[in-house]
Amino acid sequence: MSTFLEIFRPLHRVDSRAMRFLSIMALTALLVAGMEARAQGVDLFKTVRPQVILSVKRDPNGSQADLIEAQTIDGNYPPEQLKAQILELGRQLNCDPRGLTVFRHSVSEDGSMTSIKATCAIDNVIDRRTGSFHLTEIVRAFTGFPEPHRVSGLSLSFLNEAPRKNTILTFGQESGPVMLQADLNPTFKSIDYRIKINTDKPDEISIPEGPEQNKPINTSSDDRNSVDWSLWGLIGVAAIAVGALVYSLLIRTTSSKRS
Known part of the structure; x- marks a missing residue:
């Protein structure tokens, strides 16, 4: 001492x-x-309320198709707008949606609460070669539609997918056109994204994936790896x-x- x-x-x-x-x-x-x-500590899963919940999973039969399911939170969301957004997703990916169906879906037992739902198949939303998710094209497809049903928040899940070394986990900043965070769910074997869209111009959306992640990017102030x-x-x-x-x-x- x-x-x-x-x-x-x-x-x-x-x-x-x-x-x-x-x-x-x-x-x-x-x-x-x-x-x-x-x-x-900024958590987009807590701070961003999605207007659309989108899920993507590979065709279990082994084709190049990915099965798409989109569901709105608001029952007053225009069905024609959701249809237009799915069609735009196909255009972004150079593949017309197949079997596109848009309908009103009951989310309560008594039918008092409803949402708008769309299902279809689109080829290679999940890139079979690189494992990338075409996040840029997906977000662009839902961007640019006017109020009162403008999409500023998007919940996106890739079912039965495991993360790879090129899987992006966080990107963007509040002053930029888009922010996203990923949540890896080992129990349900899914990769879930919460996406905040800050722009009405689809062309401003650019999310790096695969080898492009090695390029300098403006990461958000809540980048957990910084x-x-x-x-x-x-x-x-x-x-x-x-x-x-x-x-x-x-x-x-x-x-x-x-x-």
Whole structure:
């Protein structure tokens, strides 16, 4: 213990103004850390309400077709708009939807709550060669329709799909045209996306997939994989300051007891 005290003895000579400065630095660093933690804690699954829920799964018979199911949250969503969006998805992928059916679907036992539902098959929504999901084309298909049924939130699930090394998990920022986050569900073997659409111009939507992910992109402030070294520097300073304060208090307490 005496050796430990000798090592830190110079800290006891820090005057009161210096200690106040260190205290301010500590509080500032902790405040910044708290703000950063809140920013990194942004969860699109909690903050973005989808207008359309879309699911995609491969044809179990082994064809190149993917089975599409789209369902609206609002029962007043225009059926013709949902149909137009599915047709646009086919156009984006250069494949006309097959067996497209749009109908009103009951979501309650008594039939008092309904939604609009569409089902069809479109080839290669899931790229069989690269495993990419054509996210750009999907989001573009639902972008650009006017209020009151503008799609600003999209729930997208790829059923029975496992993530690959080129599976994008988070992308975009609040000031950009689109943001997305992925949630990997090992229980149901699905990859779920919550997508926030900030633009009415489909051509502004561009989501990197596959090899394109290696290109520099503007990631969101809530990118869970990013490291803010300046923040960690502040936290380090705060730790030193807090240590100095604690040591000073210990010394004063010890001195007062001896006296």
